[in-house]
Amino acid sequence: QATRVGFYSKSCPRAESIVRSTVQTHFQSNPTVAPGLLRMHFHDCFVQGCDASVLINGPNTEKTAGPNLGLRGYEVIDDAKTKLEAACPGVVSCADILAFAARDSVVLTNGPNWQVPTGRKDGRVSLASATTDLPGFTESIDAQKKKFSAKGLNAQDLVTLVGGHTIGTSACQFFQYRLYNFTTTGNGTDPTINPSFLPQLRALCPQNGDATRRVGLDTGSQNRFDSSFFSNLRNGRGVLESDQKLWTDASIRSFVQSLLGSNAFNVQFGKSMVKMSNIGLKSGTQGEIRKVCSRIN
Numbered sequence: 001q002a003t004r005v006g007f008y009s010k011s012c013p014r015a016e017s018i019v020r021s022t023v024q025t026h027f028q029s030n031p032t033v034a035p036g037l038l039r040m041h042f043h044d045c046f047v048q049g050c051d052a053s054v055l056i057n058g059p060n061t062e063k064t065a066g067p068n069l070g071l072r073g074y075e076v077i078d079d080a081k082t083k084l085e086a087a088c089p090g091v092v093s094c095a096d097i098l099a100f101a102a103r104d105s106v107v108l109t110n111g112p113n114w115q116v117p118t119g120r121k122d123g124r125v126s127l128a129s130a131t132t133d134l135p136g137f138t139e140s141i142d143a144q145k146k147k148f149s150a151k152g153l154n155a156q157d158l159v160t161l162v163g164g165h166t167i168g169t170s171a172c173q174f175f176q177y178r179l180y181n182f183t184t185t186g187n188g189t190d191p192t193i194n195p196s197f198l199p200q201l202r203a204l205c206p207q208n209g210d211a212t213r214r215v216g217l218d219t220g221s222q223n224r225f226d227s228s229f230f231s232n233l234r235n236g237r238g239v240l241e242s243d244q245k246l247w248t249d250a251s252i253r254s255f256v257q258s259l260l261g262s263n264a265f266n267v268q269f270g271k272s273m274v275k276m277s278n279i280g281l282k283s284g285t286q287g288e289i290r291k292v293c294s295r296i297n
């Protein structure tokens with residue numbers, strides 16, 4: 001079951017524009033939905049494929065797993081689905097809505113536009129235990145490469161897609177150990193942090209402060225989809241340990257270098273996103289078109 005551009009051109013010609021206007025409306029009142037939806041699509045695709053498994057409610061579903069607790073934007077997908085069911089009942093999958101919404105979120109934050117192939121089916125399974133396929137923020141580059149290659153994505157795709165961190169924020173809990181109790185060095189700080197950046201991060205996340213406080217992943221440009229994230233890595237100004245490793249690990253640095261220009265990043269991001277959004281597509285009886293995105297039919 002391959003996806004294709006224009007899949008809904010006959011069955012629901014307004015599908016794409018309905019999603020776009022829904023995302024736009026929510027974005028205007030709450031700009032954090034843009035990074036939220038981009039990340040949600042990634043977390044969907046890496047776990048059982050791009051099948052909207054991440055949207056299902058219930059005990060021990062993906063939603064309840066640690067890496068997904070901070071996801072946001074569910075209400076945007078539900079809103080788009082309600083409008084689409086009114087316009088063309090039973091036609092547009094939740095997985096496709098999420099793929100469109102991720103692209104629309106990039107466009108709304110001044111990033112590149114690209115054509116999204118559609119025709120995904122929604123899955124019928126969602127298990128918290130399957131979220132171990134997602135990369136962790138303390139994992140080595142080697143481990144990250146393995147997790148991406150298990151999904152058909154190479155090192156170029158890895159670096160490009162992590163560039164999604166050009167927008168959005170992280171809670172202090174995911175990186176404050178780098179500032180105060182990094183265990184591999186004597187003084188407790190991660191030596192890959194630029195010494196002039198350290199006090200800045202410490203001020204944003206004080207020791208024993210509020211661990212849920214949010215800090216931009218791309219310092220100085222958290223609301224704009226640009227290549228500033230990569231120049232920050234070059235300057236030792238990555239926020240997550242896994243982000244900074246893209247520069248400090250020599251095996252992968254050249255990909256960061258190749259994305260320092262905004263045009264190169266924009267072009268490559270669209271390509272890598274299309275690859276990612278085709279992971280593990282469901283066909284036949286493995287899938288369905290959900291009526292409500294938070295539950296199987």
Ligand code: HEM
Binds near residue numbers: 036038167174
């Ligand atoms: C090695 C791979 C990755 C790791 C370890 C990682 C880890 C994280 C962590 C820890 C956060 C902060 C979460 C929170 O505070 O709740 C985050 C946020 C985010 N991630 Fe990733 N991520 C990775 C790859 C990606 C990819 C491939 C994308 C998209 C293409 C992505 C998009 C985002 C976005 C947009 C945010 C901000 C979310 C928001 O502001 O709500 N990440 N990531």
Ligand SMILES: [Ca+2]
Binds near residue numbers: 049051053
């Ligand atoms: Ca999924």
Ligand SMILES: [Ca+2]
Binds near residue numbers: 165167221222223225
């Ligand atoms: Ca940015």
